[in-house]
Structures are given as C-alpha cells and as structure tokens.
Amino acid sequence: MNVTENNEKKSAAAIADLSEIDASCRVPLLALFGGAAVWLVLGLLLGLAASMSFHMPDMFANCSCLNYGHAQAASNDLLLYGFAIPASLGVLLWVFARLSQAPLALPIVTFAGANFWHLGVLLGTAGILMGHSTGYPWLEYPRVAAVLLFAAFMLIAVSAAATMGFRNERDLYPSHWFLFAALLWFAWTYSSANLFLISAHPPRGVVQAIINWWFANNLLFVFLSLTGIGMAFYFLPKLAGKPLAGTGYAMFAFLTLIVFGTWMGIPRSAPVPAWLPATSTYAGMLSLLPVFAIVIVSVRTLSGSGFSISGGPFSFIKFGTLSFIVSALLYISEFCPRHSLVTDFTWYNFAVSQWQILGFVGMTAIGAIYYILPRMMGKGLPFPSLAKASFFLFFAPGVLLLAVPLVIGGIAQGFKLADANVAFADASAAALFWFRISTLGQALLLLGAVSLLLNILALTIHWKVGLLKTGIAAVKAPLPPRRDQGEARS
C-alpha cells in the first residue's frame, strides 16, 4: 500500500477524532484501572503482612489466613493477576484504539470482561487465604477463579482483537506485534497450564513441576516483556517527540523474544531429565539478543531528548524500560549454571519476579495510566502533584528498596548456603538483614499505590457525580407541553 492510497483511504473512511476514541475507552478502562489500583493496594498490604513474619514470626500464629504461606501467595497473585495484568490490558486496549484510529470495539464486552476478571481475582484471593490454593506457584487460584479469569481474558481479548481488526490505519506498528502476541501468550499458557494441573488427574510426578515452570516463565518473562515493551514502544516515541528508531531492531527483538524466551524456565538443579535445564540455559543465552535489541531501540529513540525526570507519566515509563533491562538480565542469569547454583533457593529469584511485576510492567502501566486518565476522562487528574510526588517519594525508591536489597541478600545467602561450613541459621540470618530493608520498600510502594487509588477514585467519583448532575438536570429540565398540562391541573 503506497502513501497516497493510504491517505485516500484515510480520508475516505470516517476517521474518529481523538476525543471520540478516548471517550469510547472510558467505561471499560476505568473498570480495569480502578480494580487494578485496589488490588495493588491490597496485594502490597498482604505482602507487608507476609514480610512481618520475618520480623515477628509469631505475629499471625493464630490466624491461618494471614500466615506466611497464605499471605505471600495471595500477595504475589494479587500483584500479578490483580494489578499488573488488568492495568496493562487497559493500556493495551487504549493503545490499540489510538493506533487503529478507531473507537474501542465492543466496549460492553470489555466492561463485562473487566468485572469478571476482578471477580475472579477476588474469589482466587479468598480461596488462597482460606487454604484452597492449588499449590502451584503463580497458579495458586482455585479452579473457579481460574475459569473466571480465563473467560474474562477472552472477552477482553476479543474486544482488543476487534479493535485491531477494524482499524482505520492499516499499517501495523511495533507495539501491535508485542501486544497482540501477548494476548495469544496468556490465553494459551494460562489455559494449558490450568487444564493440565488444576484437573482431577494432573500428569504424574515431576511433570507437574515442569509444566508449572514452563507456565511461570512464559507468563513472567515472555508475556510481561511483550506487554511492557509493547506499551513502552508506544510511549517512548511520544516522550522523545520522534518516531521509534530502528524498527528493524524492534522486529528482531520481537522474533527472538518469542522464539527463544519461551524455552527458558527450568532451573539448573531441577530433578528432571537433563535436556530440559540444558535447553533453558541455551535459551537464556539467546534471550540476551532481544534484550540488547530493545536497549538499542530505546537508546536510539530517546537519544537527543535529554534525560530529565519530571515525575510525570514519562518518568514512570522511563523507569519501567530501565527496569526491563535490569530485570531481564537478572532473570536470564537465573539460568546460568554456575550462577544459579548460588542464587537458586534464595531471595534472589523472588526479587527478580517483584522487579519484573512492579518495577517493569507495573511502573510502565502506571505511567501509561497517568497519561491516559486525563485524556480519557476529559479532565485533569484531581491530585496531579500527588501523582508527580509519588514517583520520587514512593514508587521509584520503593521498587529499588524492595528489589535491590533482596538481590544482594539473595547472593549473600546463596554463598553461605553453598558453603557447608556455615550453619544454616547463619545463612538465613545473612539474608534477614536485607529482607528487612526490603519491607521498607514495600511500605513505600503501598503509599504510592494509595496515591494512585486516590487519583483514580476521585476522578471516578467526580465523573459519576457529573453524570448524576447531568441526569438530574435532564430530569428537572422543563418539558414545555407537559408543564402546560401540569399547570392546568393544579
């Protein structure tokens, strides 16, 4: 398709203007973002409760639902399924609508999907806290919740695919590749893992663990990278004020990420046939390629635009992109044989997953939410300075204080665990100091989450009150013929 033909088509088609596109996203996206903010607060609260077990081990001794094993699993899943995924799905829908230059298709379906999703998260969290966790990491939600989540995801994905299918701008943009692939990734891996594991007859023995690792890797590394980078590739050019540089590199990153990234996940020392961890190690080395390509694209796009950090939406997105690079390198390092002998079974892996969920996708999505909200609602944020301050005071230091000490503590713990002359208690104590610092990071993030929730909540209430006022005004509006009759009667 050449340019003139393209332009003709554009002018021929009724191209919706931006405010119309943004308005079409309002109801479903508010449901996704609002719920995500609530779950972020709750997830961090539960995470804080879990951390307290390492400060005061007997704190929840009489309360089964807040004991470490329950609270930690519930917190992990809330941050991922409750916050990171719906927040980035909302951004994905908006990016698709903007790139398509068309309003969101099937907004009612997305709205229903968003509510089903949140219901699924609610049921799943309640299930874990009541002891109905399935026992598979990142798949803890019991069957009811998993079915709901999958159904809700499909509803949202249908709307996203329809928005992409009915696009007025026919050319695909790099964000399209990443985000569209992410839809397929979640649908396939989540359904496949649940069908195998949360069934009446799961596969025998250690195959369960292999499927679990395959799923966790595809979710935490491939899916999150696809969504996060998909978002970043949309917003980075806006930030730099020029188009994405190096589309070829972006394509290379996309293809290598989906082809190689998906084979990681099996730890070196896993009690499984040796070809599985060996494959993961090689896939890990090859997965450095997309990381480097994404570095090149980001640096080239941002070069010349300066590196100011104002605390606005773009600061979050810059932080998120930087977090992708760090967390991806740390994640890949988990599959280096020598390195993993030290870091496996320590806080290191937990730190990396938190960095991926909160530092990378979480921060990118929050930045995007702060960018989208004023445009979507047609009015500014209620507390703009709080949003700005939250980056400097809560989010950025929170992520760093949560993840960095755990990475350091994990390595310290790992070296002591690998040395049989160090007593186990001493090895644990080595990590405890760092763990306690990370609790501070969690607390800061919680404050940030509250500020995000306040902004979304106030905006929603403002909007609903506005709607109500319009409604009341419409009801109260004089209707000439009727009034005449009324007056005649009285």
Place this chain on the structure above:
Amino acid sequence: MKTGISVFLASFFALGASWFGMVYGSIHQLGSAKETVILQSSDNWPQQRTGEATLGLQVYRANGCAACHTEQVRQTGVADEISLTSLGKYSAGDFKDFMKSIMIAPELLNVSNNIIGGLETWDGKLPRTIYSGQDSAVVASLGDKLKAAGVKADARVVATGSDIWRGWGMRQSVAADYLYDVPVQLGSLRAGPDLSMIGVRAPDVNWQLKHLYAPRSVVSHSTMPAFRFLFHVRKIGAQPSPDALVLPKDFAPADGMEVVPTTEARELAAYLLSLKANQPLYEAPFTPAAAK
C-alpha cells in the same frame, strides 16, 4: 509483520514449539513413569504414602509450606571414599609408616601428599576416611593393598555438595521421588531447610508437632512462623489428654490448659515423617551406610 495474521502465525509457531517440546515432550517422556528399583535391594521406590500422610500433603499445600521449604536436594558430583574400620595388627603409628611404604605405587603418587598429610594429625580414631576423591583407581589400589596387609577398610560411593554435607539428603533428588505427589511441592526458596529427608532427620512425631506449635521451643534460632491454629488449646478435662504436647515452660499454655494437635496437625506431621528420599537409585547411586 505487515498483517495481524503474520503476527499471529509467528507467535503461534513460537509458542507451539515450546509447548510441544516442554509440555507435551515431558508428558511423553515422564508421564507414564513407574516405580523404580532401589539399588542392591528388591524394594521399589517410591513407596505409596499412608492415608494420613497423603492427607498431610494437602495440609502442606493449603498452608503454603513450599513458600519457604524446598523438597529437592542438589549434588555437585560423586566421590569415591575409602575409610578404615580396623587396623588389624598395626598401631596408629605403624600404620602411618605402612601407608608411606605403599605410596610408591604409580597410581598413588599423585595423591600421596594428600593422604599422608591427612593422616599426620590423626590420633588413631576409627572409622577414618583416608581418601575421598574422583579417582576410583586409587580406591581400588588402596583397597587391595590394605586387604593384603590385614587392614579392614570400606570403599564407598558418596554424593558431594553442600546440601549433602548439610545432611539434607544422601543423594540428589530425582524425578522418581515425586511419583505419588499431587501437587508436587518442590519449593523455590530456602528460608527454612530442605525437607526431602526430614522424616529421617527428625523421625519423632512429637518433635514435629512441638516444632509446628512453637518452632522456637525446639530450635532456638528458628525463623519459622508458629502454626498454633493447627492446635487446640483447651481446658484439661477429667484426665489430661494422652496426645497433649509436652512443652518447655516458656511455651507451655496457662495452668490447667493443654495443647492438643488437630487432625490437620497430625496429618501434616505424618506427611513430614513420610519424606525419606534416602534410597540409592540407578540415576543417583551412593553406598548406603552399613547398618550397625
């Protein structure tokens, strides 16, 4: 990547390949795994758990124990070991001289400094490991020479690695260990110790129950949260319950009260006692310690 279809197909084949390889492939390879035979034995491994222990796995799952405990032991390799059990006609001093005299054999030259040096500070206490390493020829040669001189020695194959030295296992964990587990609880963090062999390491059910109720009553530096909700603290009836925990003073309930484990606590303890991955297998061989 000009059209949605091409993006879809690229993703479909990329993910499909890893699904086919890792999910379908591992089900194909291991999904119909059967019990294996324990080395130098006619018994099968793993043994099916008792009913109580099988229920206990569900308590373990429900409480998220795997968040802090692994059930997988790593090993870095194997070593051949030879250790003395009886010196026969030699005294410790004579034996050292005898050892120096046999070190001229060509296969022993490389390790002679190591062995003689190791024996220098030895006070004659038995059993004593005199060689531990990768060279099975050394063990064979030493074994022959010691036997000819009337010295009794055991040659063993042992697993190496910090997990083994910590006493968490006799060998690395293998796929067969988890044949009957649903769900398999491998764990990924060692905030607490590995539990692959906890049934051998702490075989007393009362210790397990006390440790669940008040971890610091039996392990003073433990960071484990207490699981008091798995126990009833109740008034002593006409007679004290025979199941009541005997706790140290600091952890005991108030006078006239007793701590009795719930069914769940019992099941969990039974499950922990059923964790005994210490059998030599074809894929993870070692020489079990001789029964004394």
